[in-house]
Amino acid sequence: MSQIGRITPSGSERALNEAYDTALLDLDGVVYAGGAAIAHAVDALAVARDGGMHLAYVTNNALRTPDAVAAHLTELGVPAEPADVITSAQAVARLIADQLPQGSRVLLIGGEGLRVALLERGLVPVESADDDPAAVVQGYGGPDLTWGRFAEASYAVARGVPWFASNTDLTIPSGRGIAPGNGAAVEVVRIATGAEPQVAGKPLPPMHRETVLRTGAERPLVVGDRLDTDIEGAFNGGVDSLLVLTGVTGGAQLLAARPEHRPTFVDADLRGLLTGQPEVAEKESGFGCGGWIASVADGAFALDGDGEAMDGLRALCAAAWTYAGDGACELDPSKVLELLGL
Structure with a gap:
């Protein structure tokens, strides 16, 4: 069902985990917050998985590797394999690899997840603008990413080196509240250089492409907590979406949503996957x-x-x-x- 021109949430007589073959689940604000599982998430996902729904975890957070994310999910009681995890680091690495030859040097401003994704695509991460990089890539590096890393990116971008960003989320939920996200760090380099990066993450097409390639989903349902990434990404990909109110979006933002930010379904939390949705x-x-x-x-x-x-x-x-x-x-x-x- 297309979301174009949506003026009401949709209903579904069938439970969503039966109506769709794959749930493309955001992580922060949907499955966990600050490392701890969100209420009802573990049990709801277990029922959906046992009923035959494929669960894939799609995150704009480029900090951790799929192995680390899968291990964390498993510790929380949500069994997952690395292949079940799709990150914006993987999407941006593919975007770079499509434009540069294998073995190209890429100035890395980010964490281990981005480093592993570059290596997977045959690219060589470097640390300095003086290492003759063919591209600059910027992804969320956690609270310990130093100011000097943004300076290195700025030096290279100002010289005309192509600039890529895993995503541009301005904020990221944490156990203590809402923290600055990669988008805030991207703004630092944009202000310093006046340049614009190529962006891979939700809601843009490279992330949707990466997700479809890695999951093989035929009837996917995007499940997220953000209107400007999860829901808009579903809109751009022409697939249905479920907004849960366990993350950054509240009722006021939902009511004010523009057409591209209007979800197909709305529910309080992930238990909404297990039920039909009432008609409006x-x-x-x-x-x-x-x-x-x-x-x-x-x-x-x-x-x-x-x-x-x-x-x-x-x-x-x-x-x-x-x-x-x-x-x-x-x-x-x-x-x-x-x-x-x-």
Whole structure:
């Protein structure tokens, strides 16, 4: 089902883990946060996997290797193999390898995950702008990445060396809150040089291509917590998506979503994979879902009824997205979200 022109979340009579063959799961904010499993994630994924759904873990975080990510997931109780993990480091390494000959030197600004991905593609990581690199690649390197690494990237990029970035997420969730992501580090080099990198990660096509090549998914469902990466990436790839509210996106951001950021399905957490999704129906007085009716009148949201909070949010999405059309809904949703406890 295409997301183009979406004005309501979709319903599904079948459980999502039966309707789709592969879940393309984001990690930070979906499966874990700050290294600890998010509530209900382990049990929900076990049921989905035992029911025959292929679980693939797709992350813009380029810091860790697939081996390390798979080991971490397994420790959390989510059995995974390295081949189940797809990272933006792998996507950007393929993007570079498509443009440069094997054995090319690449100035590495990032962590071990990016280093391993470059080597997998026959590229040679180097540490200095004076090592005659044929490209610069920048990926999330964790909190210990020093300022001098950004300077090395800037020196090379200013000389005209092609610049690549694994992703441009400005933030990344952690156990202590929201931290600066690779996008913030990319901005440092952009400000210093005035250049623009080629970007591989979600929501751009190189990441979707990498994911399809590595998983062979035929009916994939993207599962994420971010509108501007996970959901937009699904939109760009022409596949369906499930937004879970366990990460960076809250109700207000969802209601204000532009068409490319509107998910196919919305649920509180990964238990949404195991159920059907209720239909949102247009009513004479607004949009109904479960026991709720939502509408927009006189420049304000109205919400009547009772029932599950997620049903109320789905109805509000339909009212907001219909009102906004191809734009973003700018109405204040605080009162109706407070009514839902969101």
